[in-house]
Amino acid sequence: xxxxxxxxxxxxxxxxxxxxGGRRTFKEFLDSGEKIATxxxxxxxxxxxxxxxxxxxxxxxxxxxxxxxxxxxxITLAPVxxxxxIWGARHExxxxxxxxxxxMVADRDGVVAEIRDQWKKDRSL
Amino acid sequence: xxxxxxxxxxxxxxxxxxxxGGRRTFKEFLDSGEKIATxxxxxxxxxxxxxxxxxxxxxxxxxxxxxxxxxxxxITLAPVxxxxxIWGARHExxxxxxxxxxxMVADRDGVVAEIRDQWKKDRSL
DNA sequence: AATGTGACTTGCACTATGCAAGTAATCTAC
DNA sequence: GTAGATTACTTGCATAGTGCAAGTCACATT
Numbered sequence: 144x145x146x147x148x149x150x151x152x153x154x155x156x157x158x159x160x161x162x163x164g165g166r167r168t169f170k171e172f173l174d175s176g177e178k179i180a181t182x183x184x185x186x187x188x189x190x191x192x193x194x195x196x197x198x199x200x201x202x203x204x205x206x207x208x209x210x211x212x213x214x215x216x217x218i219t220l221a222p223v224x225x226x227x228x229i230w231g232a233r234h235e236x237x238x239x240x241x242x243x244x245x246x247m248v249a250d251r252d253g254v255v256a257e258i259r260d261q262w263k264k265d266r267s268l
Numbered sequence: 269x270x271x272x273x274x275x276x277x278x279x280x281x282x283x284x285x286x287x288x289g290g291r292r293t294f295k296e297f298l299d300s301g302e303k304i305a306t307x308x309x310x311x312x313x314x315x316x317x318x319x320x321x322x323x324x325x326x327x328x329x330x331x332x333x334x335x336x337x338x339x340x341x342x343i344t345l346a347p348v349x350x351x352x353x354i355w356g357a358r359h360e361x362x363x364x365x366x367x368x369x370x371x372m373v374a375d376r377d378g379v380v381a382e383i384r385d386q387w388k389k390d391r392s393l
Numbered sequence: 394a395a396t397g398t399g400a401c402t403t404g405c406a407c408t409a410t411g412c413a414a415g416t417a418a419t420c421t422a423c
Numbered sequence: 424g425t426a427g428a429t430t431a432c433t434t435g436c437a438t439a440g441t442g443c444a445a446g447t448c449a450c451a452t453t
Contacts, residue, residue, distance in 0.1 A: 144355075146280060150277040150280070151277070152272075153271075181443090184401090185402080205450080206449080207450050219358065223348070227348050230348050234341060295429085306412090310431080310433080331418080332420070332429065
């Protein structure tokens with residue numbers, strides 16, 4: 144069940160923010176609401192990369208920046224993430240479930256397919 | 269996404285062993301292959317109970333024993349677990365995927381429904 | 394040239410985990 | 424009915440992991 148890879152407090156949050164939250168850079172992950180420490184974030188990004196879930200890309204326009212992206216393997220986590228998000232929305236009181244969550248509940252497979260297509264496009268550039 | 273509840277190495281394994289592995293007692297969880305420490309298992313069981321995922325039941329026949337069971341809330345984790353197990357089976361080389369995993373892949377919703385019914389029966393006794 | 398930014402590292406206190414051993418309440422067998 | 428297992432935990436302690444503040448270093452901006 145691969146809990147060696149993401150059996151911790153942060154790894155799946157990083158993947159979620161990458162997959163659904165539009166975050167790409169170290170700084171963007173840091174500002175993701177939950178307060179992950181910089182050293183922990185750095186270590187998680189390395190581990191996710193070592194496990195083939197995400198990949199590092201130096202930014203073409205700004206040499207300081209690094210953009211993270213989902214790998215093919217990472218993209219296949221979409222169904223897992225969707226189920227966890229739905230579960231969390233049902234059982235935690237995180238205010239009213241926002242639009243995307245209602246779409247997940249109504250059309251789980253559609254949302255997963257959309258995510259897959261979006262990232263497939265990214266990977267073919 | 270509730271990673272405060274099961275964002276660690278062991279909590280989801282306990283739920284999985286309860287849901288799909290037929291484990292019910294402390295000792296059975298201990299002998300589940302992965303080597304969780306007794307103190308950690310005790311703490312995880314308490315936390316899962318505190319979060320309403322599982323419940324403790326003293327055994328009617330043997331006063332030494334405690335049987336753990338999934339609550340309604342715990343049962344709703346089935347889709348999450350199924351997706352994680354499928355993902356793990358695809359991406360880790362855990363020998364040949366056993367029968368249950370092939371059934372999960374072929375008929376995800378059927379397996380989830382089966383688990384739900386099985387536990388619903390348990391809960392109505 | 395001076396200041397700012399982005400992506401990390403480093404140091405250190407604190408917390409969680411792993412391991413071995415111990416305990417208390419049953420059961421079971423003789 | 425008592426000695427020896429069983430079950431479900433606790434406790435103590437060394438080690439590993441985490442959180443926080445500060446620092447580094449390669450660019451970028453002004």
